[in-house]
Amino acid sequence: MTDNVTDFQALAQLQTMQQPDGQFSAILSGSWHVCALALTPQLQGQLKQCADNALTYWDLRSVTALDSAAALIIWQAWGGQWPAKLLIKPEHRLLLQRWQAHILPSPPPKTNLWTGLGQGIADSIGNVSCHLRSLLILQGQLLLDAGYLLTHPKAIPWGEISIIIYDAGVRALGITALVGFLIGIVLSYLSALQLKMFGAEVYIINILGMSIIRELGPLLAAILVAGRSGSAMTAQIGIMRVTEELDALSAMGIAHSMRLVLPKIVALSLVMPLLNVWTNVAALLGGMVSALVTLDIGMGQFFMKLPEVVPLANVFIGLGKSAVFGLAIALLACHFGFRIKPNTESLGIETTNSVVASITAVIMIDAVFAILLMKVGVP
Amino acid sequence: MTSSPSPVLPNAVRFEQVWTRFGDKLIHQDISFCLQQGQILALVGASGCGKTTLLREIIGLQIPSQGDIFVMNKALPKQPGHLDLQTSRLSGVLFQKGALFSALSVFENIAFPLRELGITDNALIQHLVIMKLQRVGLTASDAGLMPAALSGGMVKRVALARALILEPRLLLLDEPTSGLDPIASEEFVSLLSELHGELTFSVVMVTHDLDILRDLCTEVAVLADHQLIVKAALPTVLACPHPFIGQFFHNRRAKRVFCN
Numbered sequence: 001m002t003d004n005v006t007d008f009q010a011l012a013q014l015q016t017m018q019q020p021d022g023q024f025s026a027i028l029s030g031s032w033h034v035c036a037l038a039l040t041p042q043l044q045g046q047l048k049q050c051a052d053n054a055l056t057y058w059d060l061r062s063v064t065a066l067d068s069a070a071a072l073i074i075w076q077a078w079g080g081q082w083p084a085k086l087l088i089k090p091e092h093r094l095l096l097q098r099w100q101a102h103i104l105p106s107p108p109p110k111t112n113l114w115t116g117l118g119q120g121i122a123d124s125i126g127n128v129s130c131h132l133r134s135l136l137i138l139q140g141q142l143l144l145d146a147g148y149l150l151t152h153p154k155a156i157p158w159g160e161i162s163i164i165i166y167d168a169g170v171r172a173l174g175i176t177a178l179v180g181f182l183i184g185i186v187l188s189y190l191s192a193l194q195l196k197m198f199g200a201e202v203y204i205i206n207i208l209g210m211s212i213i214r215e216l217g218p219l220l221a222a223i224l225v226a227g228r229s230g231s232a233m234t235a236q237i238g239i240m241r242v243t244e245e246l247d248a249l250s251a252m253g254i255a256h257s258m259r260l261v262l263p264k265i266v267a268l269s270l271v272m273p274l275l276n277v278w279t280n281v282a283a284l285l286g287g288m289v290s291a292l293v294t295l296d297i298g299m300g301q302f303f304m305k306l307p308e309v310v311p312l313a314n315v316f317i318g319l320g321k322s323a324v325f326g327l328a329i330a331l332l333a334c335h336f337g338f339r340i341k342p343n344t345e346s347l348g349i350e351t352t353n354s355v356v357a358s359i360t361a362v363i364m365i366d367a368v369f370a371i372l373l374m375k376v377g378v379p
Numbered sequence: 380m381t382s383s384p385s386p387v388l389p390n391a392v393r394f395e396q397v398w399t400r401f402g403d404k405l406i407h408q409d410i411s412f413c414l415q416q417g418q419i420l421a422l423v424g425a426s427g428c429g430k431t432t433l434l435r436e437i438i439g440l441q442i443p444s445q446g447d448i449f450v451m452n453k454a455l456p457k458q459p460g461h462l463d464l465q466t467s468r469l470s471g472v473l474f475q476k477g478a479l480f481s482a483l484s485v486f487e488n489i490a491f492p493l494r495e496l497g498i499t500d501n502a503l504i505q506h507l508v509i510m511k512l513q514r515v516g517l518t519a520s521d522a523g524l525m526p527a528a529l530s531g532g533m534v535k536r537v538a539l540a541r542a543l544i545l546e547p548r549l550l551l552l553d554e555p556t557s558g559l560d561p562i563a564s565e566e567f568v569s570l571l572s573e574l575h576g577e578l579t580f581s582v583v584m585v586t587h588d589l590d591i592l593r594d595l596c597t598e599v600a601v602l603a604d605h606q607l608i609v610k611a612a613l614p615t616v617l618a619c620p621h622p623f624i625g626q627f628f629h630n631r632r633a634k635r636v637f638c639n
Contacts, residue, residue: 034545035468038496067546069493069507076503102510342527343481 012036012063012070014046019057025085026050029062032070047077056084060092071095135335141257142265142331149262157263164267168229169275176224180279183220184212184286192294201295205302206379208287209310214377217280218318219366221272222325226358230333233264234354237337238347256338264330272326273319280318313377321369328365329358389452391416391549391581392437397446399432406432407443408605414598416548419575419582420610421592423627424602430585433602434551437583438472451548468496470549471542471580475557477534479526479541485512486522489541496545511540516570532563536570543574552584556591564588568595589636601627 012032019025026047030036037043060066060074075096088096149156191207237260240246249256284306291297336354340346392414399407406429414420422430435441436448439455448455451469479488489508498504509519515536526534535555542550555571556564572595575582586592592599592613600610603623609616617628617637627633 034493034496034498038498041497044500068510069498069503069546072503072506072510099510102506102513343525345482 011040012043014043014050016050016055023057024053024055025057025059026055027059027062028074029064031065032063032074033065033067034069037069037073044073044077047073051077051079058083058086058088060086060088063089063092066092066095068095068098072099075099131335134339135331138257138261138331138335138338141255142262145255145258145262148258155258157259160259160263161267161270164229164264165271167232168225168268169271172225172228172275173278175228176221176275176279177282179224180217180220180282181286183216184208184283184288185290187211187216187283188287188290189294192291196295201297202305204287204291204295204297205305206309208284208291209306210314212283212287213280213310213318214314215366215370217283218272218276218321218325219362220283221275221279221322222329222362223359225268225272225275225326226329226333226362227355229268230329230358231351231355233330233333234337234340234351235347237334238340238350241338241340242342242347261330261334264334265327268326268330269323270326272322272329276318276322309379311377311379317369317373317377321366324365324369325362328361332358332361389416390414390449391418391451392420392583393447393449393452395447395449397436397443397448399429399436399441400444405605407602410446410602410607412600412607412610414581414583416581417579418598419596420584420598420600421596422583422585422600422602423587423592425623425627428602429605430602431553434553434583434585437549437551438470468545469547470551471545471547473535473538473542473550473552473555475553477526477538479529479534479538481526483526484522485517485524485526485529485537488526488537489522489544492541492544507544508540511544512537514543514574515540516566531558532560532567535559535563535567539567539570539574543578543580546578546580548580550580550582552582552586554585554587556586556588564590571595589633593636 012028012030015027015029016024017027071092080100082100188204188208191204192201195201195204195207237246240249240260246256249259284302288297288299288302291302292299333354336350336357340350390413392412394410394412397407397410398405410433422433424430432441436443436455437450442457453469479485480491483491486508489511490504493504493507509522512519512522517533517536517540521533521537526537529537552571556567559567568591571582574580575595584591584596597612598610599613599616601608601616601619601621601624603621608621608623609619611619616624628637
């Protein structure tokens with residue numbers, strides 16, 4: 001690098017010229033550096049062409065700047081040998097000599113497609129079993145922690161639990177209410193269109209009551225919480241790994257499961273049923289408004305009829321399901337959080353995995369509840 | 380490495396009456412200096428005095444409130460945003476913690492600036508990356524490692540290889556030896572010195588390491604009370620009567636370093 005600033009703009013140039021003795025020579029001038037090579041990619045081909053034409057006379061004296069990348073390209077064009085006649089500045093010769101002494105590595109062998117595919121399948125199976133194993137270990141540790149807290153109630157992390165209740169519960173009131181209200185309107189409106197055809201308008205209360213209280217309310221709240229708080233929990237634990245806060249906790253003898261996982265599970269298990277009630281109320285309100293507008297069913301009638309058509313068991317099923325959803329979301333969020341490696345890519349991948357796994361788990365748990373409680377709470 | 384500056388060489392960095400404020404807080408007050416090409420300048424000052432801010436201003440990450448900064452006689456833009464290709468090619472930066480892209484392997488980290496330039500010849504990239512890896516004291520087998528698997532010293536070396544891959548004419552170092560053990564630190568200093576002799580770039584570094592000041596730097600700039608109180612060769616700086624210099628360079632530890 002012997003250039004100065006004024007040379008920086010002068011791009012690399014290559015000319016061929018006939019010498020007095022009749023031989024052709026290659027004359028290189030300007031600033032030969034990696035930027036110039038990127039801007040004029042044809043240079044490499046021109047160099048190669050000159051070398052292929054068996055030019056033996058090379059004049060590099062007009063080169064104002066030369067860096068390692070350009071030196072390598074020139075050296076490669078020469079086929080790793082010095083030309084018969086070379087005029088060059090001594091500092092540039094040094095750069096070329098460095099490539100002469102350098103053993104160029106051979107490219108790594110390419111992986112066979114089938115071997116790669118087989119390896120991929122084996123990795124996926126290993127990955128799933130690894131997930132299940134670490135989930136099981138986490139649950140076992142949580143049971144031990146819960147047992148410890150029962151005998152040492154003073155160690156219960158009330159502070160953490162209360163913060164998570166506020167973050168995952170109180171701060172989610174707005175979005176759950178909005179989504180619940182809108183879904184209530186849509187459900188009521190679409191059902192009303194069908195019911196009108198049969199003259200069975202009054203059954204809108206049955207449809208809304210049963211579907212929202214038993215199914216939609218818990219599911220909506222759980223999906224929103226999984227997307228909102230589950231991802232935040234995963235990312236939080238992941239960042240704690242990156243900033244070595246997890247190691248700091250371990251060094252202080254504080255178990256991760258006790259201080260980080262248990263409060264999240266307890267808090268979400270408590271807050272989810274409450275959010276469920278809140279979402280139910282919002283969705284039913286939305287349904288009521290829509291029913292009032294489309295079917296002219298008054299709010300008073302709605303309130304009177306609702307307890308009759310929806311058995312109380314459905315409310316408890318909804319509440320119970322919500323608590324289990326909360327537990328599953330927190331457990332999976334923490335599990336994926338601990339899998340994050342200290343790099344940015346892993347943070348993104350595991351946070352996405354956490355949300356996808358939480359929502360899938362919520363729907364699977366809901367299906368299990370539906371099958372188990374098929375005959376409970378049905379009028 | 381410590382070749383005497385030639386009067387024909389242009390300035391690597393020039394600050395002209397630079398003022399920096401963060402809101403109401405004054406960071407730099409009327410800073411002006413020149414650094415000639417080929418010199419190694421250390422920025423010294425108490426924590427929080429704005430050394431790293433000064434470095435960030437040279438990189439173009441921070442825009443001064445007032446004044447002009449020239450890198451290789453090219454004025455830096457007054458608006459925040461990305462530097463153009465030519466300006467960014469002028470300088471290589473080694474951040475304090477390496478700032479390696481954690482999702483990319485060592486090889487891809489070093490190859491990143493080449494690929495961004497638009498070079499698509501993989502064989503060329505491979506040769507350049509492996510050569511730079513070897514120049515910073517690592518081997519080709521380290522190229523496949525991920526940054527998380529590297530020791531502190533290796534991270535600095537890989538980051539240095541990435542900073543030097545385009546062979547910039549100005550190298551900016553933020554605390555290059557922080558977090559390194561004395562042996563790694565010593566090795567890193569001699570590596571820098573070797574590379575500086577070979578590639579003849581200019582260096583601006585922020586450091587608290589007195590050994591680097593003594594062994595590597597040709598000039599020392601001391602920041603205190605928002606101002607540049609002195610910028611000169613180390614012996615001149617040591618002779619300066621400013622109270623901060625008394626605290627920084629004439630305490631027991633510093634005396635031990637400089638007397639040896």
